[in-house]
Amino acid sequence: MTDLPNDDTLTHSGLEARDGGRVLLIACGALAHEILTLKRLNGWNHMDLTCLPAKLHLYPDKITEAVAEAVEKSRAAYDHIFVVYADCGTGGQLQAKCDALGVEMIEGPHCYSFFEGNDAFAARGDDDMRAFFLTDFLVRQFDAFVWKPMGLDRHPELRDMIFGNYTTLIYQAQTENPALVRKARACADRLGLTFEYRFTGYGDLEKSLEEQAVKY
Structure with a gap:
């Protein structure tokens, strides 16, 4: 996969039937290329990817609700869901929502931090x-x-x-x-x-x- 041609579309692995032990990654569309590359290089074939529009970063108040909807929509089909969003301007609301939903999310204030390494x-x-x-x-x-x-x-x-x-x-x-x-x-x-x-x-x-x- 190269650049995303249309940021308004949801991207995913295309798998329909899922066996046990499958993981869903719910991520920002700005990370799609990198996540798909890492999946391919590491052979993480049990992981599926769903991306929300990267343009949500222009409206951070909408990120929490969009992630929550994606989690609820896919919860029954997966054994585990991991949210590949940092706080991203939600003021802690995304973390609180993920805690309430019982799903994990990547640590960090934003992608610039976790790309560099949060500690660094x-x-x-x-x-x-x-x-x-x-x-x-x-x-x-x-x-x-x-x-x-x-x-x-x-x-x-x-x-x-x-x-x-x-x-x-x-x-x-x-x-x-x-x-x-x-x-x-x-x-x-x-x-x-x-x-x-x-x-x-x-x-x-x-x-x-x-x-x-x-x-x-």
Whole structure:
């Protein structure tokens, strides 16, 4: 699977009949490519994936309800459900809902933290306070998820108002892809920010999925 062509569609493994010991991953669509890659590389064939639209990140107040609906819809078909969302701006509501539903979720305040590794991200403290982060997905989808939703395609004069307090664009790369590095650098130029490249790989995302794969 390459880039998701349409963020408004639900993606899944396509399995209809499920045997015992199956795990459902309910994830943000922005993580679909990475999760499918990890599934393939590690042979986690007992794990299925359902992705909610990545555009929910533009409306974090809707994430908790959407995840809860997905859990209830699929609970009877699976032995275990794991939510591949961090807090993602829900102010602790997603964790509280997952606790109430009896399902686990990945740790961390957001994907930038768990891609870097939650401990490493926390150790940086305020060093990255004025940084704007992009992942592989956001570099590929920069116009759709950053430029256009912020109205910069229509009102470029808003750039300095929106990004005036940022100094750096940090590209957290999950893969070593020179073309994406060039595009990320161009994104930094468009935003008037200095550019920093960090190869994070999959960070705590891989560790968390591995723990689920082994456990179930």
